[in-house]
Amino acid sequence: MPTVRVAEATDAPTLVSLVRRAYQGERGWTTAAALLNDERMNEAQMLKKIEDPETTVHVAMDGSRIVGCCELVRLENGKVHFGTFAVEPELQAAGVGRYILTQTEIAAAKMGVTCVEMTVIAQRPELIAWYQRRGYALTGETRPFPFHTLINGGALRDDLYFVVLEKPVSMGV
Ligand SMILES: CC(C)(COP(=O)(O)OP(=O)(O)OC[C@H]1O[C@@H](n2cnc3c(N)ncnc32)[C@H](O)[C@@H]1OP(=O)(O)O)[C@@H](O)C(=O)NCCC(=O)NCCS
Structure with a gap:
């Protein structure tokens, strides 16, 4: 399995x-390809995340190659938000995503938070099921999809929205 480290500014282009x-x-x-054809994020946005003191971008390394990433954003309610989760497409479905998520939950527990939350597009049932198999539960809350902030592209349908999932974490994870 890869090693997981905190991102540095120089990682931004590779991560994008x-x-x-x-x-x-x-x-x-x-993938989200059937739902969106935007560019997801640009380098300035990734750099902002890497430099934000409330955000930790994690990078998974296979030797010197970046093979995955995710972020944790500390929230004001004692929780942490998990996002920007990606594994190199050719390496997917081999357990790398599961490993990164577990390592990140351990990091979240060390931050002293009680819970990891995430938002997933409701129209991605296979991904929601994957998180549920990792112990995340739907909270019942939904959030609007940010159609207006998409970069260089747009949504391929107008009914997208997020569901919220949560998992309690503790030092024992
Ligand atoms: C989501 C993502 C990070 C997961 O990483 P990964 O390395 O593929 O994940 P893993 O190898 O640990 O797990 C693969 C899972 O897919 C399942 N799977 C494989 N092929 C599948 C298919 N065709 N349909 C549904 N599930 C499938 C496997 O059974 C396994 O689940 P299990 O461990 O519960 O059995 C990765 O797929 C990704 O980068 N996706 C695109 C970006 C994205 O959608 N990010 C999440 C946004 S919230």
């Missing part, structure tokens, strides 16, 4: 490329 290919790539078992 990875995230774009994972969300929009034709390979991989789950």
